[in-house]
Amino acid sequence: MSTLGISSPTPDPTTADAAVLHPHEPEAGDLAALAARTAGDDLLAPPVRLDDVVPAPELLEADPGTTFVLTGDTAIRVTTHPGAREVADHLAELLRPATGLPLPVADALAVDPAGPMTLTLAGTTPPPVTTGGSADLGAEGYRLDVSGSGVRVVAETTTGLFYGVQTLRQLLPAAVESPTPVAARWALPGGTILDRPRFPxxxxxxxxxxxxxxxxxxxxxxxxxxxxxxxxxxxxxxxxxxxxxxxxxxxxxxxxxxxxxxxxxxxxxxxxxxxxxxxxxxxxxxxxxxxxxxxxxxxxxxxxxxxxxxxxxxxxxxxxxxxxxxxxxxxxxxxxxxxxxxxxxxxxxxxxxxxxxxxxxxxxxxxxxxxxxxxxxxxxxxxxxxxxxxxxxxxxxxxxxxxxxxxxxxxxxxxxxxxxxxxxxxxxxxxxxxxxxxxxxxxxxxxxxxxxxxxxxxxxxxxxxxxxxxxxxxxxxxxxxxxxxxxxxxxxxxxxxxxxxxxxxxxxxxxxxxxxxxxxxxxxxxxxxxxxxxxxxGITFHRSPEVPWPATPTIPGQRPAAKSDTAER
The missing domain is CATH 3.20.20.80 (Glycosidases)
Incomplete structure (x- = not known):
């Protein structure tokens, strides 16, 4: 089973939160199950680029050619802490409707520590990205690492962990916002993001x-x-x-x-x-x-x-x-x-x-x-x-x-x-x-x-x-x-x-x-x-002529947005 684990903050303020997502590459059966839910050609869509996030992260390093893919085996693992558990539940609620995946949330201790999909509680000094930058994430900062074998979010507080989840959400295909299941390849781009706010x-x-x-x-x-x-x-x-x-x-x-x-x-x-x-x-x-x-x-x-x-x-x-x-x-x-x-x-x-x-x-x-x-x-x-x-x-x-x-x-x-x-x-x-x-x-x-x-x-x-x-x-x-x-x-x-x-x-x-x-x-x-x-x-917005909006594709199995949702009112 692949896991996404979120660790809790501890009473010790010098201990950081961590979240880990451990995927395996999708097998033919995984993709067939997705396709069976609804027809479409989004399965092989390329992942979002790491530098497409809004607001722009403080530092990032892309790892071209590397992706992480959610599958039917993906689970969310979280160490015991109410705040971190709430973030994990929030992540599952965000991803379940569109992916159709069960994404169970469970205690990280349930993962076999000897297996390849384990959660490690980070210390206060996660290694900096090679372009530099302090490892002090502060009250709202986070670090997100995506590799072929896992996705890991690290934060010193549940607030930072929550913001890391918002970034993770943006790195998935746009179809993740669908309220109903969509056939898509749920891939995230590889690399590292280190992120903290400029103003409190x-x-x-x-x-x-x-x-x-x-x-x-x-x-x-x-x-x-x-x-x-x-x-x-x-x-x-x-x-x-x-x-x-x-x-x-x-x-x-x-x-x-x-x-x-x-x-x-x-x-x-x-x-x-x-x-x-x-x-x-x-x-x-x-x-x-x-x-x-x-x-x-x-x-x-x-x-x-x-x-x-x-x-x-x-x-x-x-x-x-x-x-x-x-x-x-x-x-x-x-x-x-x-x-x-x-x-x-x-x-x-x-x-x-x-x-x-x-x-x-x-x-x-x-x-x-x-x-x-x-x-x-x-x-x-x-x-x-x-x-x-x-x-x-x-x-x-x-x-x-x-x-x-x-x-x-x-x-x-x-x-x-x-x-x-x-x-x-x-x-x-x-x-x-x-x-x-x-x-x-x-x-x-x-x-x-x-x-x-x-x-x-x-x-x-x-x-x-x-x-x-x-x-x-x-x-x-x-x-x-x-x-x-x-x-x-x-x-x-x-x-x-x-x-x-x-x-x-x-x-x-x-x-x-x-x-x-x-x-x-x-x-x-x-x-x-x-x-x-x-x-x-289904969110209304102004199609500003300053912005090069892409054509909005029809999401298989979903009602297209009404004209008033996306155009001049």
Whole structure:
């Protein structure tokens, strides 16, 4: 039997995880069994190239002519550890539908240690690839080795192991994304990949306040992030048009404030159990949830529910338009701070991640010292919950608190106030509106989206450097990069995917890959290979004319993707 083994991390932080896949070359009976499931000519398709991975790995060495092939005898072996076992189960769930292989998951100790297919727990210093590079894989790094006799993934944590699995997935033929069995030769190209992220924070934001999206839609977005090694999902939970999270101490926020959205739709909100489900699903895919409660502006929905928070104590009508800057909670009333304390406390208690985002942008009617005074008090309230405060870069003039993170969304790289906040200790998440805002149109004729920050085609999303983008902010102060998706014109999951893809992988590469690997000409070629993967999985995307998409083959035994899944909407 061939095995794919995944070892667990041990309590000793100096011990690394390992995964090993031990194949045998397919026999005639193996291929005949595949062909019997469905007809097709994918059996002898060449393997994906080792350097086709997105985001680009830090280092790789191809071994031309060497492949590893999954067969009916392949099994997944994992040493005893819950986190590593979850990664192994995830891998099996990814591969079983298309391959039709059983891929049983079992304890690695079940493998005969004297046999040719054994699992070896790696130490802290796996040998470097010959092109150089440290063997320290860190909290998210991994090493993947593919030879004719096995595939081995090594990581120091289950997070690194999970990312190694995402790379392994990309090295299999595009047909692996099929929800039904496909006749294919499930081969991986030979060689070694050593891979670690450039920035610790790599994320995307989904605005569920302008338009509400069901839990299942949010989970689908989590899957897209995990596929490209993005590790944070920022949920914009509150705005003028709707309040989307239940708060026990202020129940009308959700039931009243959540009953509206742009265009006068029905709105909606997440119960605490809904939110926990999103958190748990994201955590299983090594994605940290970052909740945003936007303050002191963008609060019309809260004022509809609780007029006592309004400066004039009069409830405004529900707002279903798209203007900004007109609403705010009363910064002079202590009841406002009771509200902020209660809401942030409940949201923090639901959120295991370290971050709590308080917005802070476009509060045009709260100015000067009144604004900074409100922000400074809100920052202290966040600190009291045990979380680290994150806010849009308009928070910059306020006094610094330990760990404070500013999210910069400007379109002009010179920003003295933000640079000054960084000198006082702030770190930066970089989300330039004219490069990273995924609600911007691709081109003038894009049917949805905005253009206030300009048109953002795939190259514009890719051709910039988060580490040096903001003037007078050193790379060491950049925590990472995030791609926001605002939803004023976005009403469905198909709309979300159309604007995310193919730009999301571009942002992911900026956050993960070393700057030295960034090359538009090569990236567009690598990205092109993902079109058939998305089509096979039924994922909507924009067929950008900048990318040399291959013709999408018909996957035997699978319904072809609808035109709207793969073409201009």
């Amino acid at each position: 924070y790599r994320g995307a934001m989904l605005d569920v306040a302008r338009h509400f999206f069901a839990v299942e839609d949010v989970l689908r977005v989590v899957d897209h992030l995990a596929r490209y090694k993005l590790n944070h999902l920022h949920l914009h939970l509150t705005d003028d048009q709707g309040w989307r999270i239940a708060v026990d101490s202020w129940p009308r926020l959700a039931t009243v404030g959540g009953a509206s959205e742009v265009g006068d739709g029905p709105g909606g909100h997440y119960t605490k159990d809904d939110y926990r489900r999103i958190v748990a699903y994201a955590s299983a895919r090594h994605v940290t949830l970052v909740p945003e409660i936007d303050l002191p502006g963008h609060t019309n929905a809260a004022l509809v529910a609780y007029p006592e928070l309004a400066p004039d104590k009069v409830a405004p009508p529900p707002y279903t338009g798209t203007e900004v800057g007109f609403s705010y909670v009363d910064p002079a009333d202590e009841r406002t701070y009771d509200f902020v304390t209660d809401v942030l406390g409940e949201v923090a208690a639901l959120t295991p991640g370290p971050w709590l985002h308080i917005g802070g942008d476009e509060a045009y009617k709260v100015k000067g010292e009144v604004y900074t005074g409100f922000v400074e008090r809100a920052q202290r309230i966040v600190a009291d919950t045990g979380k680290t405060v994150v806010g849009w870069h308009q928070l910059a003039p306020a006094a610094h608190v330990d760990g404070r993170v500013l999210q910069w969304w400007g379109t002009d790289t010179a920003d003295p106030a933000t640079a000054d906040a960084v000198r006082r200790g702030a770190r930066l998440i970089v989300s330039p509106g004219n490069h990273a805002y995924l609600d911007m149109k691709y081109a003038e004729d894009t049917p949805i989206g905005h253009d206030w920050a300009g048109l953002i085609d795939v190259r514009r999303a890719y051709d910039w450097d988060p580490g040096t983008h903001v003037t007078d902010v050193p790379t060491t102060a950049v925590l990472g990069v995030e791609a926001p998706l605002w939803t004023e014109s976005v009403t469905s999951l198909a709309d979300i995917e159309f604007l995310l893809l193919p730009r999301l992988p571009a942002i992911a590469e900026l956050g993960w890959s070393p700057r030295t690997t960034h090359d538009w000409a090569r990236f567009r070629e690598r990205l092109a290979g993902h079109g058939p993967r998305w089509s096979t999985a």
